[in-house]
Amino acid sequence: MEKTRGRSRLKRVLIVLGSVVGVLAVVIGGGFAWLWTGADISTVGKVSFSQEMKVPPLAESTVTKDGTRVFDLRMQAGETEFKAGKKTPTWGFNGSYLGPTLRAARGEKVEVRVENTLDEASSVHWHGMHLPAAMDGGPHQEVAAGARWNPYWKIDQPAATLWYHPHPHGATEQHVARGLAGMFLVDDAKSGALALPKTYGVDDLPVIVQDVEFDGNKLDHGHKILRNTGFLGGRTMVNGTLDPYKEVGDRLVRLRLLNASTARIYTFGFDDSREFSLVGTDGGLLERPAGMKRVQLSPGERAEIVVEMRAGERTVLRSYPWEKGDAWEKRFSGGDDSFDVLQLRAAKTLRDSPTLPQRLVESELPEAKDAVRGRYFELKLSGINGKKMDMGRVDETVTQGATEVWTVRNGGDMTHNFHVHDVQFRVVEFDGKPPGAALRGPKDTLAMPIGSTAKIAVRFDGPADPDHPYMYHCHLLAHEDEGMMGQFVVVEKGQQAGTPGGHGGH
Structure with missing residues (x-):
């Protein structure tokens, strides 16, 4: 009789435990399903394109008696009004967010006088630049709070779209996400002789793309659950401009695309799937233009593309889902996400542009x-x-x-x-x-x-x-x-x- 009662109690305990496990499985499964279905992001068709895209100013410089071109960069804290009436704490170079575009030519000697007015150490790395290691601006060249650093070198590489950003060991993501970044354009005689769009800010546009998230009036840099790729924001901005548009007046427009996000991968194309010409990658021009409809850029990569505009039209630079990646990454690392990034608005009458050359430059790459x-x-x-x-x-x-x-x-x-x-x-x-x-x-x-x-x-x-x-x-x-x-x-x-x-x- 006692054994029968014991078996009965055990049966009841097992039934209860089974029910609890079943409920937990349903709850966990339902929670994961909720995370799965809500993990992808799309701003397609939801962007107002209500703010004119800022164009970073060309940095002022002086030239010394020995021909050295000298720039001044100041790392500083400030406030930026991304949204009307709301000031967001940010960092920038020579301003509250991002920095000016430095520009110099192959063969020039340059010096950059860097001043750190932040309350912590940082550095300035010249991403893509060929220069002595002591001037590279990596983690070994940190600039202490309140200190200065004067790197100098001779530019010895082809024309290219490069950029600069912090590189402090263990803190690079936070420093870049707060706004410390800018472009560095290198020119040379060969690229200058080509019939490419080349008027900065007119038909030759810097396009610094970042993803962002706001917590009230502050930038939220947190890593969301299951996203071990790093920070992924729910919207994008260009050159520090939310909902950006740019009016253009030329038939051919050159976009210097820079993925300045800390983790997000973009697959750039246009909303009408028009073909564009890829003319340059990270370190300079291609040997010949390549027609394509998509170009994918991971963090730090650049691409120079030339797009043809028609009078009076509007077209949107869009980021499409990844071309590669497994199901988990596509869902939780941004691979399924889509963004309307920038609207181009063509004038009713466009200036004609020279035909894009069929050959660009000879390669200087190693074999x-x-x-x-x-x-x-x-x-x-x-x-x-x-x-x-x-x-x-x-x-x-x-x-x-x-x-x-x-x-x-x-x-x-x-x-x-x-x-x-x-x-x-x-x-x-x-x-x-x-x-x-x-x-x-x-x-x-x-x-x-x-x-x-x-x-x-x-x-x-x-x-x-x-x-x-x-x-x-x-x-x-x-x-x-x-x-x-x-x-x-x-x-x-x-x-x-x-x-x-x-x-x-x-």
Whole structure:
């Protein structure tokens, strides 16, 4: 009898436990379903295009007796009125948000007098620029609060759309998201002689794209649940302008697209799927224009495109869902998201533009056949080649003047990208195939979807300096901050790497 009662109690307990587990399963399943169905974002058809797009001013400069062009940049805190009547705390260069466009020509000597008026250390990295490692502005060149830094170098690379942004170790995402970024345009005689749109702010437009989120009047930089890619905002802005439009008066318009977001990947095209011409990538012009309807940019990448306008029309630059990525990433890492980014409004009468040239410039990229050795880099959030960033450790030592082929592989945990300081590399192959049109130009940053493998040819022309390293890292900035970064030094043949210093206590 006692055994019968015991079995009966056990049965009741199991029934109750089963019911509780069932309820929990329903609740958890329902919660996940709610997260899944609500994770994608779209602003398509919802943007008012009510504010004229700001065009960052060209930075003023002076030229010294020895011909050095000198710029002044001041990192500062301020307030920006993104929305009428609401002031948002922000950071900027020479203003409250973003910075002026620096412009100089190949062959010029430049100096940038950087002043940090913030209440914490930061740095200014010249992304895409070929320059000595000590002037690179990476984490070893932090500028303390209240301090100054005067990097100088000679510009020795083709015309290109470059940019500048902070690179403090462990805090890059926050510093960029607060507004510290700007363009640096390099000109040269070859590009100047081409019949390309080239009047800055008129038919040659900087388009700095960022995603943002507001919490009241403040910028919200928080990482949402299940989104380990980093910060993803619910709307976009261009050059610090929400709901932007730009009136244009020329038949051909050149857009210098910069993905200055910290984690979001954009697939740019137009709302009517018109074809445009890709004329330049990260480090400069292509050998010839490439017609396409979509170009995808991960954080840090640039593309120069030329679009043809018709009198009186309006067209929208749109970001479409990712071309690659697994179902989880598309849902929780922004791959399914769509944005109306910028409206172009053509005048009723347009100035005619010269026909786009069929050939642009000869390539200056290194050739894989000239490589003297190879290296391998596996990308995972846990580190590159299994190692977290260590400011005191030199990971790779390369010989001045040498060409190498680097094999870069995404280890399979999530989408990353790969940025190398100082150089512009050639993509030799991607997933075992020749690169597509968007990857044939000079690159310093390369998107790496899950499981992908790329081979890149890299040449190290800069001055040897065993004590000052350059970086290579994932440019999804939260990943960089978490340690997905390594460093290399350039040495003379037979020389050994030194000991990195000047890392601000990291």
